[in-house]
Amino acid sequence: MDLVLLAKAAVMGVVEGLTEFLPISSTGHLILAGALLGFDDDKAKVFDIAIQTGAILAVIIVYWQKIRDTLVALPTQKRAQQFALNVLIAFVPAVVLGLLFGKAIKEHLFTPAVVASTFIIGGFIILWAERRSPATVRVQEVDEMTWKDALKVGLVQCLAMIPGTSRSGATIIGGMLLGLSRKAATDFSFYLAIPTLIGAGAYSLYKERALLSMADLPMFLVGLFFSFVSAWFCVRWLLRYISTHSFTPFAWYRIAFGIIVLATAWSGLVHWAA
Template sequence: MDVILLIKAAVMGIVEGLTEFLPISSTGHLILTGSLLGLTDAKSKVFDIAIQSGAILAVFIVYWARIREALTGLASSDKQRRFVLNIFLGFLPAAIVGLTVYKAIKAHLFNAPVVAGAFIVGAFIILWVEKVAKPRPRIQSVDDMTALDAVKVGFVQCLGMIPGTSRSGATIIGGMLLGLSRKAATDFSFFLAIPTLISAGGYSLWKERHALSMADFPMFAVGFVVSFLAAWACVRWLLRYVSSHTFVPFAWYRIAFGIVVLATWATGTVVWAD
């Protein structure tokens, strides 16, 4: 057993778990960390996809009571049917866009200037929303959302396909601009992550299944478990954080990370290509 490889898998799991649901783009962090650890081959790309499953499981655990309430109430409750329908409607734009243009996005936008630009532009949008726009929420809970609200957030989520943008950042900040409270936008972002990441990850794993073998199981298992634990802690922390804090610190972090992306690209430390 390659202990060093397992340690690298654990580090990648931590990075995935901590960045998947924060508005700082997990993709950019995984590319940088993978390059620094020497995990850049085809199998490593499949590994990056696989460890998302641990992060998704964390959301299931944290929100299990609400998910179970929705599933058991589908047959008898209009509220639960509306909740499930809104999740589906919010997911639909990303599914359509992903199937039609994501290949082109990967081919033309996956480079350092775009990633760094998305980090920095996203940071200024966060600062603008928090410091200038200060949208007044009209929706305090995901249960108050209409179908149109869900579709609008779903289209905003599509911006997260641009490398460096952050899916969670797009949905949370976009949701706030559309009238959701900070808590409602964060909750809906997490709920949307479940079908979005499962479908995207499952599709990618199926396409890359030839790169998998049983010999890789220990590495994948370590990454999955560590990603789950890191994401579980991160989601629980973020839910407490948003109750009394803004996203301004994440904006400044995004600017710093955007500079790191440009520096590693200019020096050749990291190959920012898919």
């Protein structure tokens, strides 16, 4: 058993869990962490996607009451049916565009320079979004969303295919700009993450199954475990945080971190290998 490899898997799991649901880009952090750890071959890229399932399990547990109530009421209650339909509608655009352009994006955009640049751009977008007028909020809770709201959020989620953008950042900030409250946008982003990330993980594992063997199982289990634990703490913290705070600190973090990556790469201080 390669203890060094398992240690790297644990670190990557923690990075995934802590960044997946914050508007700071888990993919971007995983690319950069993988570059520093030398954990960035083709198998590692499959690993990065697969361990998202651990983070999603944390969301399912945190939101289990709402998920269970929706499933129970689905055959009879219109509100539950509308909510489920909204999640499905928002999920479809990422599936279609992912199948069409996913390979090209991975080949050309999964680089530290792209990640750093989108970190900085995303940070300024968050600052702009947080300055909007509260009067523009028209949807306070996820159950008030229409199918058009869901479709718009789903289209915005597609921007997260560019590494460094942040899936949660795109859906939360995009939702807020579209008229959702901070709470509604955050809740819907979490619900939408369930089919999106589970689907991405399953598809990646199936597509790249030739790269994997039973010997890789301990590495994946370690990554899933640490992803789940760190995501569980992160989601619970974020839900408390947004009740009294804005996303502005995350914006400044993105900008500062992006500048550091660009500066260290330009100076040669750190070799941010893709």
